[in-house]
Amino acid sequence: MNSRSLGIALLVSGLTAVAADTVRAGSIPEMIEASSLIVVGRVDAVQSQPASPSGPASVVISANRVLKGSAQGQVVVQLDQSNPDYGSVRPQQYGMFFLRQSARGGLSYTPTDPYTPALIASPISPKGFGSSDALTGVARELASVLTTPPERLVGSGDPAAAQLSYSEAAAALQDLPLQAGGPALQAVANSNGSPGRVWAVASLLSLDNGPGSDIRQSQYLDLVKSFLLKPDPNLAFTVSLVANAVQANVKSPAAIPTLTALLGSPAVSVRRAAASALSDIATNQVIAPLANIALKDPDQNVRYYAVLGLAEATGVTKSPTMPSFKQNEVAMLGFWRNWARTNAASGAN
Amino acid sequence: MNIRRRFAVRKVVISSAVLVTLAFSLNPEAWSQAANGNCSGGSFSPMRIKSGQTTTYTVYFYCYKNGAPLSDTVTIQILSKLPKGVDFKQGTTAQANATNGSPIVFTTTASTPPRNVNVTIGGMGTANGCGSTYNQQTCSGNFAIKPTITSAGNKSAAWWFNGEQPPGFTMELHLTANPEGDTKYTWNVDGQYGKIEDKSANPTVFKADCPTDSSGIGPCPPSDQGDVSITVTGNGVTSDPFMARVLTPYAAEPLGVPDDDPDPGNLSGFWYFSHIPYQVTDQFGKVLPIKPPVREHFTGDPQSQCSVGKDKCNWHAAHEGGSGEAGRLGKNACKTTGPGVICDTISGQNRKQFGFFASIPTPECPNNNCSSPSAGTSTLKVLCFPGEIWVGNGSTGGAPQGVKIMTLIWQRYQDHARHCNITSPLDGSGTTDESCTCP
Numbered sequence: 001m002n003s004r005s006l007g008i009a010l011l012v013s014g015l016t017a018v019a020a021d022t023v024r025a026g027s028i029p030e031m032i033e034a035s036s037l038i039v040v041g042r043v044d045a046v047q048s049q050p051a052s053p054s055g056p057a058s059v060v061i062s063a064n065r066v067l068k069g070s071a072q073g074q075v076v077v078q079l080d081q082s083n084p085d086y087g088s089v090r091p092q093q094y095g096m097f098f099l100r101q102s103a104r105g106g107l108s109y110t111p112t113d114p115y116t117p118a119l120i121a122s123p124i125s126p127k128g129f130g131s132s133d134a135l136t137g138v139a140r141e142l143a144s145v146l147t148t149p150p151e152r153l154v155g156s157g158d159p160a161a162a163q164l165s166y167s168e169a170a171a172a173l174q175d176l177p178l179q180a181g182g183p184a185l186q187a188v189a190n191s192n193g194s195p196g197r198v199w200a201v202a203s204l205l206s207l208d209n210g211p212g213s214d215i216r217q218s219q220y221l222d223l224v225k226s227f228l229l230k231p232d233p234n235l236a237f238t239v240s241l242v243a244n245a246v247q248a249n250v251k252s253p254a255a256i257p258t259l260t261a262l263l264g265s266p267a268v269s270v271r272r273a274a275a276s277a278l279s280d281i282a283t284n285q286v287i288a289p290l291a292n293i294a295l296k297d298p299d300q301n302v303r304y305y306a307v308l309g310l311a312e313a314t315g316v317t318k319s320p321t322m323p324s325f326k327q328n329e330v331a332m333l334g335f336w337r338n339w340a341r342t343n344a345a346s347g348a349n
Numbered sequence: 350m351n352i353r354r355r356f357a358v359r360k361v362v363i364s365s366a367v368l369v370t371l372a373f374s375l376n377p378e379a380w381s382q383a384a385n386g387n388c389s390g391g392s393f394s395p396m397r398i399k400s401g402q403t404t405t406y407t408v409y410f411y412c413y414k415n416g417a418p419l420s421d422t423v424t425i426q427i428l429s430k431l432p433k434g435v436d437f438k439q440g441t442t443a444q445a446n447a448t449n450g451s452p453i454v455f456t457t458t459a460s461t462p463p464r465n466v467n468v469t470i471g472g473m474g475t476a477n478g479c480g481s482t483y484n485q486q487t488c489s490g491n492f493a494i495k496p497t498i499t500s501a502g503n504k505s506a507a508w509w510f511n512g513e514q515p516p517g518f519t520m521e522l523h524l525t526a527n528p529e530g531d532t533k534y535t536w537n538v539d540g541q542y543g544k545i546e547d548k549s550a551n552p553t554v555f556k557a558d559c560p561t562d563s564s565g566i567g568p569c570p571p572s573d574q575g576d577v578s579i580t581v582t583g584n585g586v587t588s589d590p591f592m593a594r595v596l597t598p599y600a601a602e603p604l605g606v607p608d609d610d611p612d613p614g615n616l617s618g619f620w621y622f623s624h625i626p627y628q629v630t631d632q633f634g635k636v637l638p639i640k641p642p643v644r645e646h647f648t649g650d651p652q653s654q655c656s657v658g659k660d661k662c663n664w665h666a667a668h669e670g671g672s673g674e675a676g677r678l679g680k681n682a683c684k685t686t687g688p689g690v691i692c693d694t695i696s697g698q699n700r701k702q703f704g705f706f707a708s709i710p711t712p713e714c715p716n717n718n719c720s721s722p723s724a725g726t727s728t729l730k731v732l733c734f735p736g737e738i739w740v741g742n743g744s745t746g747g748a749p750q751g752v753k754i755m756t757l758i759w760q761r762y763q764d765h766a767r768h769c770n771i772t773s774p775l776d777g778s779g780t781t782d783e784s785c786t787c788p
Binding site: 088090092154155156158161164167170171174202206236237238239240241244245247248249276280301304305308318319321322323326327 | 576599600604605606608610611612613618628630632633634635636638685686687688689690718719720721722723774776778
């Protein structure tokens with residue numbers, strides 16, 4: 001049986017499908033390097049051969065912008081469909097296509113990585129276009145997606161649907177070096193009107209975590225504080241991903257005031273992220289917010305992070321695991337509430 | 350120099366002008382038993398130091414004659430041989446504050462080997478006072494120079510994936526006993542979840558040590574534990590514990606809401622891809638630092654759930670998917686990324702079959718919108734199958750490897766797919782979301 005006749009359930013751990021014989025999986029920089037032509041444009045037509053649907057398809061792209069190599073007008077790409085896992089394109093799709101000359105030579109191109117023929121791109125040309133190297137150009141194109149209004153990205157103009165486009169761009173940006181994507185991301189993060197601003201911040205939280213990033217991490221968090229304190233219920237996906245970035249990356253004591261404020265968010269994923277981050281920081285300054293706020297949270301996971309953080313910050317008890325907390329929650333909460341009362345009374349905190 | 354070191358080196362002159370006060374501030378019993386004189390010392394503070402640190406010993410000298418206290422000047426001498434790398438500084442040569450004694454600071458360097466140091470201090474008064482030999486008034490005490498443990502990269506946690514070694518995760522800690530040099534060290538691990546194979550090497554390697562478990566759950570460490578105490582002993586002195594944490598994947602938490610992408614095509618499209626993201630956490634509720642390899646494992650046959658007219662729905666079983674060892678992703682892979690984020694992409698049935706083999710029902714783009722993502726709305730259940738999610742090894746085919754973090758039922762509708770009957774974690778503390786059955 002042709003494997004393609006099977007519906008597939010692909011379990012994948014991440015975003016960018018970037019793998020070919022000569023391109024390392026997950027490396028957009030290598031895709032850029034291996035491509036002889038990178039264009040941004042729209043798919044005008046996809047022509048499969050009905051007699052041989054798993055054979056090559058011809059894709060005609062109207063190139064609006066060229067990031068590497070040279071092309072004018074339409075570019076014809078031969079898409080290999082022999083492998084069901086190879087990436088596909090659809091008519092009217094707007095994207096950034098990574099191409100190299102096919103074995104036939106001439107002006108015939110094939111995807112540099114058959115798994116990822118294209119990345120998302122905005123129909124709106126980014127600022128500074130044409131004045132940079134290919135890597136920076138790709139970064140600008142991806143950042144430009146984050147500034148594009150939903151109605152220009154998805155036909156419905158639905159902000160919730162557009163979040164997926166922003167997510168895709170942000171994920172691709174996280175695959176680029178900070179020096180390439182950082183400036184464009186920071187520009188988006190600092191512009192109040194950008195619809196994908198929070199995605200830029202999430203990307204910066206993940207990317208900018210080297211030496212000396214403590215203060216910047218705190219500043220990034222401040223940029224999304226109001227969004228996380230009053231999350232749009234229609235953007236639950238975005239809220240969850242930003243919370244994931246906060247939970248995994250924010251370790252700076254400078255972020256304690258903002259994290260403390262986020263313990264008041266109506267979104268449980270945000271409160272969990274804030275409490276978890278405070279428990280990671282585990283300095284004396286986290287004791288008060290964990291004891292006074294998180295310990296009383298209606299969500300069990302938030303209460304767990306409070307107990308964990310208090311144990312880590314004070315050294316009074318061993319650090320409980322989540323399952324041991326769930327088995328002994330009443331006793332643990334009782335202990336720490338009593339501890340908090342005693343130490344608050346003595347002015348210790 | 351060696352001779353001076355050997356026999357006591359420098360002298361500290363203390364006047365005992367206020368000796369009565371001094372004496373009674375000390376040990377009354379020692380006072381009553383003293384003949385011509387005595388010495389009282391407290392203990393070293395601190396009693397255990399690291400190489401390069403200092404410790405202080407405070408001594409009190411006193412004497413009396415015919416029942417009456419004497420005021421005298423006492424010269425202090427270190428009577429014991431100090432080991433290499435240990436030195437001392439006299440506390441003071443001025444008038445001692447008798448009630449506080451006379452502090453003597455012992456110093457070490459960063460390369461001073463670990464050991465127990467015994468110190469005897471003698472005091473010599475004047476011939477007409479407390480006496481003129483050092484050993485008439487002696488005190489002794491000891492302190493320890495303890496070894497320390499450092500971990501490369503300041504890492505303190507090692508991962509356990511039930512025998513798997515996914516790239517990018519810290520699977521072992523490279524520990525060094527300090528100070529390095531000629532000292533022979535012995536490592537000790539207190540806890541059954543980690544091991545050091547070469548206990549006499551320096552540096553050495555710590556790894557999680559648990560039995561592998563083919564069931565994939567509750568492997569090691571037990572989900573209510575994880576900390577391992579490591580010490581090292583050199584020259585009879587044991588270090589403070591270095592606490593290593595053994596981490597293991599524990600649960601998968603839904604991340605936002607699933608999204609549905611269209612995948613149209615006259616013959617070759619799958620019509621929809623539903624992406625269902627989760628974040629994987631360890632037993633301390635922390636998000637895994639990077640994306641783990643992940644695979645799915647089906648535990649039951651697919652069940653057709655509908656009919657269209659006289660025809661029974663005929664969508665086929667999916668094949669098990671995985672991220673693969675190289676992280677190669679599949680067509681229209683999930684567009685979600687983040688630390689510890691995994692994502693399941695489930696497709697519709699393609700339409701390239703026709704006639705006798707036509708797909709029943711015909712798959713559709715989510716919400717019949719083939720141009721942009723939108724949430725699928727079909728309530729027509731087409732196919733379901735039960736299974737599990739494992740992390741640690743993304744290779745498919747054969748028995749799953751790694752840690753099982755979730756059980757679930759895959760549910761494919763006509764225009765989208767979802768997970769239901771999700772249970773995670775699997776230690777009994779998890780709850781089952783969106784209850785469903787797969788007949």
